[in-house]
Amino acid sequence: MLLREMQRQKGRTAQIIALAVLACGLVAAGVGLGFLIREVGYEVTPLVVVAVDLAALLIFTIMVSSTLARAAQVLYLRDDLDLLLSSPLPPGRILAVRFAGIAFSVTLFWLVLAGGLLAPIAVIAAPALLAVLLVLLALGLVASAVGLLLTTLLFRLIGPRRTRTLAQVLSALIGASIFLSTQLPNILRGHGGDYSRWGWLRPYFTGEAHLDLPPHADLLARAAVGQPVPLLLVLAVSLGFFMLVTQLLGRQFARDAASAVGSDPARKASRRTAGAFAAGAFAATLCKELRLLMRDIALFSQVLLRVLYMLPLAFVFVRNAGAGDSMLLPAAAAAMSVMAGQLSSSFSWITVSAEDAPDLLVASPASMAVITRAKLWAALIPTAALVAIPLLAVGVFAPLIALVSAVGCFASAWACGVVNIWHQRPGRRSDFRRRGNVNWLVALAILGISGLIGGATFLAASGMTWAIVPAVLAAVLTLAMRRSDQQILRTLRDEA
Amino acid sequence: MTDALHLSGLTKAFGDKRAVDNLDLTVRSGELYALLGPNGAGKTTTLRMVAGLLAPTSGAISVFGVDAVKDPAAAKQIIAWAPDEPMLYDRLSPMEYLEFVAGLWGVDGKTARKRAEELLKWLDLWDERAQRCEGFSRGMKQKTALAGALIHDPKLLMLDEPLTGLDAAMARQVKDVLQERVRQGGTVILTTHILEVAERMADRIGIIQHGRLLAEGSLEDLRAQGGGGSATLEDLFLRLTGQAAIA
Numbered sequence: 001m002l003l004r005e006m007q008r009q010k011g012r013t014a015q016i017i018a019l020a021v022l023a024c025g026l027v028a029a030g031v032g033l034g035f036l037i038r039e040v041g042y043e044v045t046p047l048v049v050v051a052v053d054l055a056a057l058l059i060f061t062i063m064v065s066s067t068l069a070r071a072a073q074v075l076y077l078r079d080d081l082d083l084l085l086s087s088p089l090p091p092g093r094i095l096a097v098r099f100a101g102i103a104f105s106v107t108l109f110w111l112v113l114a115g116g117l118l119a120p121i122a123v124i125a126a127p128a129l130l131a132v133l134l135v136l137l138a139l140g141l142v143a144s145a146v147g148l149l150l151t152t153l154l155f156r157l158i159g160p161r162r163t164r165t166l167a168q169v170l171s172a173l174i175g176a177s178i179f180l181s182t183q184l185p186n187i188l189r190g191h192g193g194d195y196s197r198w199g200w201l202r203p204y205f206t207g208e209a210h211l212d213l214p215p216h217a218d219l220l221a222r223a224a225v226g227q228p229v230p231l232l233l234v235l236a237v238s239l240g241f242f243m244l245v246t247q248l249l250g251r252q253f254a255r256d257a258a259s260a261v262g263s264d265p266a267r268k269a270s271r272r273t274a275g276a277f278a279a280g281a282f283a284a285t286l287c288k289e290l291r292l293l294m295r296d297i298a299l300f301s302q303v304l305l306r307v308l309y310m311l312p313l314a315f316v317f318v319r320n321a322g323a324g325d326s327m328l329l330p331a332a333a334a335a336m337s338v339m340a341g342q343l344s345s346s347f348s349w350i351t352v353s354a355e356d357a358p359d360l361l362v363a364s365p366a367s368m369a370v371i372t373r374a375k376l377w378a379a380l381i382p383t384a385a386l387v388a389i390p391l392l393a394v395g396v397f398a399p400l401i402a403l404v405s406a407v408g409c410f411a412s413a414w415a416c417g418v419v420n421i422w423h424q425r426p427g428r429r430s431d432f433r434r435r436g437n438v439n440w441l442v443a444l445a446i447l448g449i450s451g452l453i454g455g456a457t458f459l460a461a462s463g464m465t466w467a468i469v470p471a472v473l474a475a476v477l478t479l480a481m482r483r484s485d486q487q488i489l490r491t492l493r494d495e496a
Numbered sequence: 497m498t499d500a501l502h503l504s505g506l507t508k509a510f511g512d513k514r515a516v517d518n519l520d521l522t523v524r525s526g527e528l529y530a531l532l533g534p535n536g537a538g539k540t541t542t543l544r545m546v547a548g549l550l551a552p553t554s555g556a557i558s559v560f561g562v563d564a565v566k567d568p569a570a571a572k573q574i575i576a577w578a579p580d581e582p583m584l585y586d587r588l589s590p591m592e593y594l595e596f597v598a599g600l601w602g603v604d605g606k607t608a609r610k611r612a613e614e615l616l617k618w619l620d621l622w623d624e625r626a627q628r629c630e631g632f633s634r635g636m637k638q639k640t641a642l643a644g645a646l647i648h649d650p651k652l653l654m655l656d657e658p659l660t661g662l663d664a665a666m667a668r669q670v671k672d673v674l675q676e677r678v679r680q681g682g683t684v685i686l687t688t689h690i691l692e693v694a695e696r697m698a699d700r701i702g703i704i705q706h707g708r709l710l711a712e713g714s715l716e717d718l719r720a721q722g723g724g725g726s727a728t729l730e731d732l733f734l735r736l737t738g739q740a741a742i743a
Binding site: 277284288292295296359364365366367371 | 592
C-alpha cells in the first residue's frame with residue numbers, strides 16, 4: 001500500500017515540479033518583458049493587431065475543441081447529471097451552472113498561463129495589460145458557447161456516440177494542425193525564398209510592407225491593452241452571447257441528455273457478419289485484438305495525433321532521401337525506429353495489459369505463450385502499417401537505407417513489445433493515456449531500448465560497423481528485462 | 497459411470513484464512529447440481545479452482561477422470577465456466593465473441609460457425625448477432641456469455657449465479673437452456689442465491705459453509721438430514737447454515 005501510494009505520489013511530484021519550472025519560466029519571461037516594455041513602451045500597431053488576433057484565434061480554436069470533448073463527455077458519460085436532473089432544481093439553472101463550469105475549465109489553463117507572464121509585467125511596467133486576462137475570459141465564454149452549440153447540433157445530426165467520437169477526433173486534429181502549422185517553416189526551408197521561421201515578417205517590421213486591416217480588427221488588441229470601451233464591449237458581447245446560448249440550449253441539452261440514456265450507445269453493427277471463423281487460438285486472438293484496436297476511438301485519436309506529429313519527420317525523411325543528404329537521412333531513420341518502438345509499446349500495452357476478460361483466457365485450454373504471441377503480433381501489425389508508408393517512399397530513393405530502417409523499426413517494435421509482455425500488469429483501456437500502472441523502470445527501459453536501437457540504426461544507415469555496439473547493448477538491456485512465465489503469473493496474481 | 501467432478505480434500509487458503517477447507521464433493525455425470533451457501537462460503541472459490549483460475553493449496557480435482565491439477569489443459573478442454581459477471585468484450589459482437597472463444601478452445605472454423613448460429617438462434621440473439629455487446633442489457637450479456645460457454649460443447653458446465661439481475665423472461669430462458677443441456681446428457685453445476693431455482697431444477701443440492709460441505713443430496717435427502725417434515729429448501733438452508741435466528 002505504502003509503495004503504491006509512493007508511486008502515485010511520484011507522478012504528482014513530477015507534475016508539481018513541471019508546473020513549478022513552467023511558472024518560474026513564465027515569471028522570468030514576464031520580468032524580462034516588463035523591463036522591455038518599461039523601456040520602449042507599447043502601442044497598438046497593425047502588426048500587434050495581427051499578432052493578437054492570430055493568438056486569439058489559436059486559443060479560441062483550442063478552447064472550442066476542449067469544449068467539444070468536455071460537453072460530449074458530459075452527455076455521454078453522464079457523470080452526476082442524472083442525479084442533478086432528477087433533483088427539484090430547475091434544469092435550466094443546473095445546466096447554466098454546468099455550462100459555466102465547462103467555460104471555466106477550458107479557460108483556467110490560459111488564465112494561469114497568462115497570469116504568470118502578466119503579473120510581473122503589471123508590477124514593473126503596465127498594469128493595464130492585466131486586461132488580457134479579461135479578454136481571455138471573454139474568449140473562453142464565446143468558445144464554450146460555440147462548442148456547446150456545435151455539440152448540440154452534432155448530437156441532433158449524428159447521435160451521442162458519434163458526437164463523442166467526432167469530438168475526440170476533432171480535438172486531435174485541431175491539436176495536430178496547430179503543431180503542423182508551427183513546423184511549416186521547417187518543412188518548407190531550403191525550397192527557395194526566405195522561409196526561415198520569422199523571415200517573412202521582416203518587411204512589416206522595417207516598414208517596407210504595409211498591412212491593410214479590416215474595420216474593427218483592432219478591437220481585441222485594444223481591449224487587451226486595457227482601453228475601457230473596447231474592453232467593456234468585448235466583455236458584454238461575450239457574456240451576452242454565452243447567456244443567450246445557455247438559455248437557448250438549456251432545455252434542449254436537458255432533453256438530449258435524457259435521450260442519451262436510452263440512446264443505446266452500442267447499437268452499432270459490426271461490418272462483418274458472415275464468413276469463415278478464424279481457427280485456432282493464435283488466429284482467433286489476433287483477429288480479436290485487431291478488431292478491438294480498430295474500434296478503440298480514444299486510442300484512434302491518440303495514434304492519429306502521433307501520426308500527425310510524425311508527418312514533418314516523414315516529410316524530412318522522404319525529402320532527404322530524394323536529395324541524398326548523407327547525415328539527415330540516417331538521423332531520420334533512427335527517429336523512425338524510436339517511434340516504431342514507442343508505437344509498439346502503446347499498442348502492446350493495450351493488447352496485453354488492458355485485456356478485458358483475463359479469466360476467459362486463463363480458463364481456456366489455449367497455451368498462454370500462443371495467446372501472448374498473437375497479442376504481440378496484434379501490436380506489431382498496426383505499427384508496421386504506420387511506418388510502412390515513409391519506409392516505402394525512402395525505398396524508392398535509397399533502398400539500402402530503407403532496408404536498414406525497416407530492420408531497426410522491427411527490432412525496436414518487437415523489443416518494446418516483449419518488454420511490455422514480460423512486465424504486464426492488469427489495466428483498463430480507458431487508462432491508456434496515463435498508463436499509470438506502468439512501472440517507471442519499464443518505461444525507462446523501453447525508452448533506452450528504442451534509443452539504443454535508434455542509435456544502431458543511425459550508425460548502420462551511415463555505413464558504420466560500430467552499429468553493432470548499441471545493437472548488442474539493446475539486446476542485453478532487453479534480455480535483462482526478461483521475466484519467466486511464473487514471475488509474470490505471480491505479478492498478475494499479486495495485482496489481482 | 498465416471499463422475500463428472502470429484503473433489504477430494506480440496507483446500508484453498510489465502511494467508512491464514514481457509515476459503516475452502518478440505519472439501520470432498522462429487523457431481524455425477526448428467527445431473528444438475530446446485531451449490532448453495534451464504535456469502536463467502538467458498539462456492540465461487542471452489543468453482544474457480546475447478547476452472548483452473550486458482551491453484552488449490554492442497555487436494556485433488558478430477559473432471560471426468562482427468563486430473564485438473566496435473567493436466568489443466570485437458571480438463572479445461574471439457575469444462576466451461578461462466579462467472580456472475582459475463583466475460584465479454586464490449587466492442588465485439590456476439591458472433592465475433594463466439595468466434596474468439598471457439599478459437600481458444602480449438603473448435604474448427606466450420607463447426608464453430610454452425611454451432612454459433614444454432615446457439616444464437618436458440619438464445620434469441622440472432623437478430624443482435626452483429627451488434628456490439630456494449631449496449632446490451634445484463635440479460636443479453638448473460639446469454640452471450642452462456643453461448644460462449646457452450647460453443648465448444650463442454651461436458652461440464654459451471655455457472656456462478658447465472659440468474660442474477662435477469663428479468664423473469666430471460667431467467668426462464670436461461671433455466672430452459674440449462675435443463676435442455678442436462679436432458680442432452682450434459683452436466684451442469686450452478687451456484688445461486690435463488691433457492692427456488694435450486695429447489696425446482698437441481699437433481700442434487702450441496703450446501704457449503706466456511707469452505708466445508710454441510711449437507712448434500714436431493715431435496716428429500718436434505719429434508720431427512722434437516723429433521724424431516726415438508727420444510728422448504730429455504731427453511732432447510734437457514735437451519736443448516738445456522739442463519740434461521742438471523743432470518
